[in-house]
Amino acid sequence: MTRKQRRLVLIGSGLAVLGLAAALVLTALRDTIVFFNSPTDVVEKQIAPGTRIRLGGLVKPGSIARGENLQVRFEVTDGNTALPVAYTGILPDLFREGQGVVAEGVLEPGLFKADTVLAKHDETYMPKEVADALKKQGHWKDDYDKKRQGKTQ
Amino acid sequence: MIAEIGHYALVLALGIALIQSVLPIWGVRTRDDALMAVAGPAALAQALFVAVSFAALTWCYVVSDFSVVNVFENSHSAKPLVYRITGVWGNHEGSMLLWVLILALFGALVGLFGRNLPRTLRANVLAAQSWIAAAFYLFILVTSNPFLRIAEAPLEGRDLNPLLQDIGLAVHPPLLYLGYVGFSISFSFAVAALIDGRIDAAWARWVRPWTLAAWMFLTLGIAMGSYWAYYELGWGGWWFWDPVENASLMPWLAGTALLHSAVVMEKRNALKVWTVLLAILTFSLSLLGTFLVRSGVLTSVHSFATDPTRGVFILMILVLFIGGALALYAWRAPMLKQGGLFAPISREGALVFNNLFLTTACATVFIGTLYPLALESLTAEKISVGAPFFNLTFGPLFAILLLAVPFGPLLAWKRGDLVGVAQRLLAAFAGALVAAAAVVAAQGGGPVLAPFAIGLAVFVMIGALVDLAERTALFRVPLAAAVARARGLPRAAYGTAVAHFSLGLVLLGIVGETQWNTERIVSLKPGATVSLAGYEVAFDGMVPRQGPNYRELAARFTVRRDGVVLGELAPSKRTFTARGTSTSEAALLTRGFSQVYVSLGDPNADGSIAVRLYHKPLVLLIWIGSVVMVLGGALSLSDRRLRVGAPKPARPKAGLQPAE
Numbered sequence: 001m002t003r004k005q006r007r008l009v010l011i012g013s014g015l016a017v018l019g020l021a022a023a024l025v026l027t028a029l030r031d032t033i034v035f036f037n038s039p040t041d042v043v044e045k046q047i048a049p050g051t052r053i054r055l056g057g058l059v060k061p062g063s064i065a066r067g068e069n070l071q072v073r074f075e076v077t078d079g080n081t082a083l084p085v086a087y088t089g090i091l092p093d094l095f096r097e098g099q100g101v102v103a104e105g106v107l108e109p110g111l112f113k114a115d116t117v118l119a120k121h122d123e124t125y126m127p128k129e130v131a132d133a134l135k136k137q138g139h140w141k142d143d144y145d146k147k148r149q150g151k152t153q
Numbered sequence: 154m155i156a157e158i159g160h161y162a163l164v165l166a167l168g169i170a171l172i173q174s175v176l177p178i179w180g181v182r183t184r185d186d187a188l189m190a191v192a193g194p195a196a197l198a199q200a201l202f203v204a205v206s207f208a209a210l211t212w213c214y215v216v217s218d219f220s221v222v223n224v225f226e227n228s229h230s231a232k233p234l235v236y237r238i239t240g241v242w243g244n245h246e247g248s249m250l251l252w253v254l255i256l257a258l259f260g261a262l263v264g265l266f267g268r269n270l271p272r273t274l275r276a277n278v279l280a281a282q283s284w285i286a287a288a289f290y291l292f293i294l295v296t297s298n299p300f301l302r303i304a305e306a307p308l309e310g311r312d313l314n315p316l317l318q319d320i321g322l323a324v325h326p327p328l329l330y331l332g333y334v335g336f337s338i339s340f341s342f343a344v345a346a347l348i349d350g351r352i353d354a355a356w357a358r359w360v361r362p363w364t365l366a367a368w369m370f371l372t373l374g375i376a377m378g379s380y381w382a383y384y385e386l387g388w389g390g391w392w393f394w395d396p397v398e399n400a401s402l403m404p405w406l407a408g409t410a411l412l413h414s415a416v417v418m419e420k421r422n423a424l425k426v427w428t429v430l431l432a433i434l435t436f437s438l439s440l441l442g443t444f445l446v447r448s449g450v451l452t453s454v455h456s457f458a459t460d461p462t463r464g465v466f467i468l469m470i471l472v473l474f475i476g477g478a479l480a481l482y483a484w485r486a487p488m489l490k491q492g493g494l495f496a497p498i499s500r501e502g503a504l505v506f507n508n509l510f511l512t513t514a515c516a517t518v519f520i521g522t523l524y525p526l527a528l529e530s531l532t533a534e535k536i537s538v539g540a541p542f543f544n545l546t547f548g549p550l551f552a553i554l555l556l557a558v559p560f561g562p563l564l565a566w567k568r569g570d571l572v573g574v575a576q577r578l579l580a581a582f583a584g585a586l587v588a589a590a591a592v593v594a595a596q597g598g599g600p601v602l603a604p605f606a607i608g609l610a611v612f613v614m615i616g617a618l619v620d621l622a623e624r625t626a627l628f629r630v631p632l633a634a635a636v637a638r639a640r641g642l643p644r645a646a647y648g649t650a651v652a653h654f655s656l657g658l659v660l661l662g663i664v665g666e667t668q669w670n671t672e673r674i675v676s677l678k679p680g681a682t683v684s685l686a687g688y689e690v691a692f693d694g695m696v697p698r699q700g701p702n703y704r705e706l707a708a709r710f711t712v713r714r715d716g717v718v719l720g721e722l723a724p725s726k727r728t729f730t731a732r733g734t735s736t737s738e739a740a741l742l743t744r745g746f747s748q749v750y751v752s753l754g755d756p757n758a759d760g761s762i763a764v765r766l767y768h769k770p771l772v773l774l775i776w777i778g779s780v781v782m783v784l785g786g787a788l789s790l791s792d793r794r795l796r797v798g799a800p801k802p803a804r805p806k807a808g809l810q811p812a813e
Contacts, residue, residue: 003494006494006495006496006497009497010497010505013497013506013509014509017509017510017513017550018513020513020550021513021514021516021517021546021550024517024545024546024549024550025517025520025521025546027545028541028542028545028546029524029538029542031541031545032538032539032541032542032545033525033536033537033538033542034536034537034539035534035535035536036535036536036537054535054537066757069675069676070674070675070676070754070763088674089674090674090754090755090763090765091754091755093387093734093735093736093737094734104537
């Protein structure tokens with residue numbers, strides 16, 4: 001093989017691998033990503049039942065109801081709309097009423113079936129998406145910020 | 154007073170770094186030996202002053218000096234001494250100080266052990282190293298000063314995030330930083346070579362040990378972090394494809410590629426331009442990791458920092474260094490002469506294949522990590538890219554790469570014989586088939602992926618052994634001769650085989666854990682028994698207890714198999730009084746390479762408690778394999794060739810260079 005042919009083989013195989021990777025990435029991006037929504041988004045965007053989404057907001061105070069065999073029901077609110085959530089399993093250590101929460105699962109008519117409820121490490125830490133969703137709904141209270149500042153100053 | 158000394162020492166280090174960034178380079182340009190010689194002592198002095206600064210902060214933590222804001226926010230006088238010390242880097246400011254300490258240490262090591270480097274290269278390397286250092290000293294002093302005081306000192310501190318009060322996390326950041334920051338040396342070498350406009354096989358021989366050492370620390374650091382997440386976060390996962398984890402995986406992938414391409418450059422004087430680019434990219438990804446973790450741009454389970462000014466500052470550092478280095482590369486790289494021809498099917502070709510797949514896999518991780526950020530800033534649409542994405546993209550690419558691993562070391566340099574190598578790997582193919590068939594037979598209608606993956610793991614492992622057998626001509630010559638050959642093999646050859654073998658081990662662990670994992674989540678009252686993958690786990694009861702800075706609810710479980718008691722498990726739920734947060738301490742029972750894992754959830758009103766129980770087959774192999782991988786690196790690093798020092802590069806004809 002000449003030098004030129006060798007170089008062509010190298011460049012060709014490089015492009016082939018990149019093409020393979022690009023194909024994988026594009027399929028994966030189409031099929032596996034999950035969109036984040038607030039309860040108001042769910043209503044406004046009229047998201048079809050059966051769609052897999054991430055739902056974020058605050059755990060509505062007084063809405064937690066525990067059932068048999070670790071079944072839990074609670075409502076996630078962004079101040080304007082509240083959406084009931086059903087979950088079976090152990091909630092993360094930092095799950096509390098009035099605190100930010102992000103749940104991932106499948107939307108059903110009038111109910112969000114969560115299979116994952118995300119844990120956040122720091123008790124002052126409000127998930128960024130939740131904070132933004134609350135701000136959008138005009139329910140961002142200054143005391144979240146103050147609380148955070150109080151902790152860092 | 155101590156805090157002020159620390160602050161002042163850091164300012165002095167910045168001053169020295171500024172001097173070290175300019176004078177040696179100037180010396181190279183003007184061919185002034187005295188100016189070039191400034192670099193070595195300056196690097197040592199820098200390390201000394203940063204060490205003083207770090208020691209000062211540590212002292213403030215040890216004596217619980219709450220008049221220092223950083224100590225007040227992250228420490229508590231009731232905290233055990235070891236966590237008061239490790240708390241130094243359990244927060245943003247302190248961890249940045251650790252970052253620069255390690256950077257300065259590496260610089261000092263080059264200053265100390267780089268005496269056999271050509272003087273111009275050494276001066277340029279240390280100057281480049283010092284640019285990075287100066288930028289980060291400035292960052293700490295301007296945006297993240299750990300020595301700030303409070304006017305009226307509080308009596309008690311706020312305590313460290315309880316999740317971080319753990320020995321695993323105490324060791325994890327220093328190891329990770331030794332890796333991250335260690336790649337700065339390869340970066341500085343690459344920049345120095347570009348400034349010099351000259352690069353040769355000797356350069357690769359100098360760069361390789363530094364890269365290898367950094368890679369070993371990074372491997373250990375990632376494995377450590379993964380094990381910490383596994384037992385401390387309480388839900389039994391060991392890798393979450395979390396952006397913070399990806400931030401450490403990307404430099405690891407690029408660094409692994411760099412290790413391999415440096416081999417080609419050292420042995421065959423080929424792939425020069427590519428190796429230099431990889432060296433730049435690897436450290437750029439380390440910087441990117443630092444940016445992602447330290448700027449708070451991510452919504453991630455690891456985010457601790459939330460201040461945007463810091464983010465902008467690190468972003469500027471990032472752009473300056475990555476952009477600058479790549480610009481320098483675009484300008485100077487065409488001057489580097491290419492050498493060493495090779496056919497596509499050859500050892501070089503295999504290493505190119507390795508590089509291609511490692512960097513592409515790295516690119517998919519990069520896209521998966523940054524795409525959500527980019528999409529959000531462009532369209533305000535929020536998405537999450539999780540494990541399914543990476544399993545679909547990173548997974549297949551890595552599977553192909555693993556398939557090729559046993560071929561690489563068996564191919565000859567320059568021109569290899571693929572059919573011949575495949576014949577020599579027959580034993581490995583056979584072993585893989587037997588293993589896959591055994592898995593199919595044993596699990597019946599279990600997961601489809603498992604037989605393939607187990608077969609692949611066995612193929613890689615036997616392939617590594619075949620490599621050693623071929624090198625010692627085992628079974629072809631008398632045993633004594635083979636033993637003699639084995640003695641004569643360079644340690645780097647053993648290093649390669651061990652590291653490649655460990656890939657198979659890690660894969661076995663991953664397959665075992667993901668495909669055969671059993672999970673039970675139940676609500677239990679004392680006296681109840683749960684069956685889990687052939688084990689009976691009995692809940693004996695729970696008692697409240699008082700720890701040094703927490704209260705805990707400690708439970709007791711007895712694990713039996715066929716009525717025989719195998720051991721007791723004592724998971725607990727801790728509530729830390731200072732922050733009012735709670736953590737779950739999982740309990741593990743090890744059986745061979747498998748583990749029974751129990752962690753507690755919330756107690757219920759009726760006296761029962763939620764419990765997570767897992768049986769995780771072969772899970773320990775994930776971390777044992779990682780440690781074996783590091784051992785392989787260590788073997789390779791101890792090779793005589795890397796200790797004797799590089800040969801003098803061939804000098805151009807006399808007359809072209811001024812007399813030295």
